[in-house]
Amino acid sequence: MPPLTGNPNLHATKDFIEGLVGHCLCGSVNVTINDPDLFTRRRGHLCHCANCRKVSGSFAASNLIIEQDKIQIEDRDSTLAMFLDTETGSGIPIERWFCSRCGNPIKSVTPTLEGKVVMKMGLFPRIPAPEFETFGLHRHEWQGYHPGVEVYKIKAFGEKV
Numbered sequence: 001m002p003p004l005t006g007n008p009n010l011h012a013t014k015d016f017i018e019g020l021v022g023h024c025l026c027g028s029v030n031v032t033i034n035d036p037d038l039f040t041r042r043r044g045h046l047c048h049c050a051n052c053r054k055v056s057g058s059f060a061a062s063n064l065i066i067e068q069d070k071i072q073i074e075d076r077d078s079t080l081a082m083f084l085d086t087e088t089g090s091g092i093p094i095e096r097w098f099c100s101r102c103g104n105p106i107k108s109v110t111p112t113l114e115g116k117v118v119m120k121m122g123l124f125p126r127i128p129a130p131e132f133e134t135f136g137l138h139r140h141e142w143q144g145y146h147p148g149v150e151v152y153k154i155k156a157f158g159e160k161v
């Protein structure tokens, strides 16, 4: 297991060209993202929707929508579990996967994103610079804005704030 450090600056982005590896708090669920362009351009997004906030335990979630076949998940102790979230804004149920031992969110799966998953980026030692924010209307007023990050009122690529 990598050292217990939350300092992303100790992990050079070039170390992740062969795969960005992260694990849940207890170490049972290990995730690798195989994508050489994770850090060559802005990737992923911050979401301020109510459900993302609950799942992340924070004022926003750091998410990356990515092709299923670029993700490898090793469930060492068979702790990976799923909660079917039916209370979504769209009414379309979303599978929310997490580690049932330590509670760490892992990924979300929605039928609206065919062949893709939404990775919960808090798992990883270094998070790519986000490309945009969703549910910008639900931002808290004390939050700052990130230069270069597009903020959409609700959905990605919809109306901007």
Ligand SMILES: [Zn+2]
Residues within 6 Å of the ligand: 024, 025, 026, 027, 028, 029, 079, 099, 100, 101, 102, 103, 104
């Ligand atoms: Zn765990």
Ligand SMILES: [Zn+2]
Residues within 6 Å of the ligand: 047, 048, 049, 050, 051, 052, 053, 061, 135
């Ligand atoms: Zn959300």
